[in-house]
Amino acid sequence: MKPARAKTPRKPIVKKGSQTNLKDPVGVYCRVRPLSFPDQECCIEVINNATVQLHTPEGYRLNRNGDYKETQYSFKQVFGTHSTQKELFDVVAHPLVDDLIHGKNGLLFTYGVTGSGKTHTMTGSPGEGGLLPRCLDMIFNSIGSFQAKRYVFKSNDRNSMEIQCEVDALLERQKREAMLNPKTPSSKRQVDPEFADMITVKEFCKAEEVDEDSVYGVFVSYIEIYNNYIYDLLEEVPFDPIKPKWNSCSTPMRNTDFVPPQSKLLREDKNHNMYVAGCTEVEVKSTDEAFEVFWRGQKKRRIANTHLNRESSRSHSVFNIKLVQAPLDADGDNVLQPEFCCEKCLQIFKNLFSRSDKIRL
Numbered sequence: 552m553k554p555a556r557a558k559t560p561r562k563p564i565v566k567k568g569s570q571t572n573l574k575d576p577v578g579v580y581c582r583v584r585p586l587s588f589p590d591q592e593c594c595i596e597v598i599n600n601a602t603v604q605l606h607t608p609e610g611y612r613l614n615r616n617g618d619y620k621e622t623q624y625s626f627k628q629v630f631g632t633h634s635t636q637k638e639l640f641d642v643v644a645h646p647l648v649d650d651l652i653h654g655k656n657g658l659l660f661t662y663g664v665t666g667s668g669k670t671h672t673m674t675g676s677p678g679e680g681g682l683l684p685r686c687l688d689m690i691f692n693s694i695g696s697f698q699a700k701r702y703v704f705k706s707n708d709r710n711s712m713e714i715q716c717e718v719d720a721l722l723e724r725q726k727r728e729a730m731l732n733p734k735t736p737s738s739k740r741q742v743d744p745e746f747a748d749m750i751t752v753k754e755f756c757k758a759e760e761v762d763e764d765s766v767y768g769v770f771v772s773y774i775e776i777y778n779n780y781i782y783d784l785l786e787e788v789p790f791d792p793i794k795p796k797w798n799s800c801s802t803p804m805r806n807t808d809f810v811p812p813q814s815k816l817l818r819e820d821k822n823h824n825m826y827v828a829g830c831t832e833v834e835v836k837s838t839d840e841a842f843e844v845f846w847r848g849q850k851k852r853r854i855a856n857t858h859l860n861r862e863s864s865r866s867h868s869v870f871n872i873k874l875v876q877a878p879l880d881a882d883g884d885n886v887l888q889p890e891f892c893c894e895k896c897l898q899i900f901k902n903l904f905s906r907s908d909k910i911r912l
Contacts, residue, residue, distance in 0.1 A: 583603070592608055594606045603624055644686050657895075659682065663902075684749055689757060697767050700717075701834060702719075711894070765877060770875065771835055771845070774871075783815055783831050816829075868901045
């Protein structure tokens, strides 16, 4: 008989629908972007770590008496022009990732005009990884040795997870690997040089007190919301050269014409959670894999924006990170059934707005 391994006290997994009705307050942070040129006029001043003051630019008079109008705004915390990506992550995103690993949903939302620095803050630039790669790095640093084998967890169309036995998971792994290029195993695939420098995080970060009696899986999805339509940026649309596509004039389109993606529908699951039906969820095993999926969606988004002539000020994107946790049996060999499974999400929401837009929380 195989001896049972030593067990650490298991923390109860928070089941779906068991959360209280209490809602966490929304923490609003402000990051001030440095000026593009030293001789530019600055109209914002950081008063303290929670307050900024706006100054009217030269030549503008807002009051009838000729005085300049200066307005102050308060935030949970203000990050000045010299703040680093790590300082921002430690305060804003680190608590969200820690809560995610310990069974709590989270939302990271950026809001600003074009050119205000949202992309730099979220994805980063060469040598300065943004919030997204740092969040992914912390997740995989925390659960790396406790990850389930690929395809043990399998997403379905009901916003939940199914658990496959080891034999079925092995068969699916063999099937998927046979479809890939045998000369380039997925584990040895080179990182895309376009973002290789963005995902290199020098500071090691991980969550504490991770449940060692469970296994974990990470799934990502990427959608775009435009004019109340939802598009799946990871959807692989099969191209059929025999069956013609039809345009708005009811005439066949040329094979070189751009075929816009099909809009997805919002639905409600059995636990009254809203989700995007039919949205592609990709299982990832590392920061490199996850960011590669994100980058693929970014490229597809740029192509669609070009062909559909979308205004960036009306486009919103959501990168969803779903962490799945399931306890092991007493021997530590098999994953228990889906009713013991816990699924929590961290949503990375990027929003652009114009002067006419207003945000309501």
